[in-house]
Every structure is written in structure tokens, then in C-alpha cells.
Amino acid sequence: MTLDDRLRALPAPALPRDLTSDVLGRVEQLERRRSASATEVHGMRLWGPSRAAWATAVLLALAAAALGASIATGQLPLISMSGGFRLGNLPTRVSDLPLFVTGLALYALGLFSSLRPDRRTSP
């Protein structure tokens, strides 16, 4: 018997145990993780369980609401009197409000995207 013949006839070692249930269990876990991260968009977890991200979102929402209310009532925004902001940088007409809120939303979106890259789906 030649070496080639012997190598072709090399037997498969006996598998110590059936791995089917282990594999199915791990696939089940994988599916659960996939379901839990249904909010993932293009590999980014925008609204994951990050306390920092949620706190930032709440603050931004409050700022937008205060600004909207102040414009609607004709009062100066409270935040402009606390320093750090110049009145000229803030919208002063109701028609500017959607643009400003959209800007804030885009800023928040970019912030969360950079904060929560999801590495689990990387190849």
C-alpha cells in the first residue's frame, strides 16, 4: 500500500460526544442576542443601555423644550442668561425652531453613533 493510499484511508477519529445540543444551545443564545439588539442600525447601537447617552438625550430634549417655550412666549431663553451662550447664536423666531431642533437631533444621533459602536457583528 502506497503512502497516498494510506493517507486517503486515514480514518476519522471518533467524536467523543454528539455536539448537536451544544451547537443548538449556542445558536439559541445568538438569536436571543440578535433579538435584544433590534435597535441596531448599520452596526451601530443608537439606543443601547448607556446611561450617559440617555442622560445626554434628556438634557438635549429639555434644552430644546425650554428654547421653544421661550421663543413662543417672547421671553429670552433662560440658558442665555446663565453664560456660555450668546443670544445671536440662538434662533429668535418660531420659524427657525424646526431647523434648530433638527440640528440638535442630528448632533445627538452622531454623538450616540460615535459612543456606541457595536463590535459584535464585526467579521
Place this chain on the structure above:
Amino acid sequence: MSTSDRDAVRAIRGGDREALAHLVQRHQGRLFGLVLMMVRNPAAAEEVTQDTFVRAYAHLDQYDENRPFYPWLAAIAVRLSQNWLHQHARTARREGSALDAAPEPLTDAGVLRHLITSERDRHLWQTVATLPSGERTAVILYYREEMPVRDVAEALGVTTGTVKTLLFRARRHLHERLEVEDPVQEIRP
């Protein structure tokens, strides 16, 4: 791809877990043998074999149904085994001499006796297991798995010329170690 493999893959894509179980049962023994020869550690081979099926399931959308299923699965197993070997080598370097001095489990006749009953086959296995990683993987894929050189090259991520060289060197090494009379010949795909 055999009809049953194709049907199983389609069923799995449709959410049928029973089909996945059948696919695992059909290929686990063959895949375990391949991984065992690469990592040379039965416990690690079990782990990597499981990882291979889970990885294949997770990336089933990337599988082309027009191509045979097992070579695709084997390519994943080869990559994961190579990762394990690199990680194992890094750990050995970090931990120092204690791990370096540890024997490879597959060269231990006691461990191998449980996996291969025939003494002659066991001797051949042990000899193949002493080949360098690339050579022994090429030997297993080409001879025992009966994969064409082109598929072996794809699984290893090298050219067909490299595979032929690996097989030629492996045969030469095996001739020396087994002291067989068969003359060294060029591998023809």
C-alpha cells in the same frame, strides 16, 4: 453540494432548527477530525468544531448555494483553527516555559487511543500530526477530505502552487518518518 445539504441550508434559512441539527450530525465527525489534526488537542477541537457551526449559521447569508457546502464549512474551520493556534502560541509565549514544556495531547498515545482504535492508523495519525501546521492541514484536506487542490487553496487562503508545494514537502517528510518505500512523486490535482 449534495441535495440534502442544499435542502437543509434552505430550511435553516427559513428558521428550521431541526434542519440545523441534521446538518450538524452529518458533518460534525468529519469536521472534528479536520480540526483535531490542526489544533492537536481534543478539548480544543470540540470547542472549535462548535464555533465553526455557530459561525456558519451566523453567516449563512454569505454562503453560495451553487457551491459545495462542506468545503465552505471546512474553510471556516481552518480559519478558526488557525486563530486558535495563534492565540495558543501567544499564550505560551506569555506564560513562558510551563506551557512550552507541555506535550501536545495528540502525540500522547493514551489520549489518541480513545479516538482511533487501530494501532497502525494511530501511528500514521501521530506521524501526520508532527508535520508543520500548513503541511498537515493540506494533507488532511487533500487526502482524507478528498478536496481538490483548488478548494484546499481556498480554504487555506493560499495559491494552488503553494498547496502543491505543501503536499510535496509533507509527503517527503512522511516518507522519512514512516520509512516507506514509495518514491516521492509530484502531486497532480
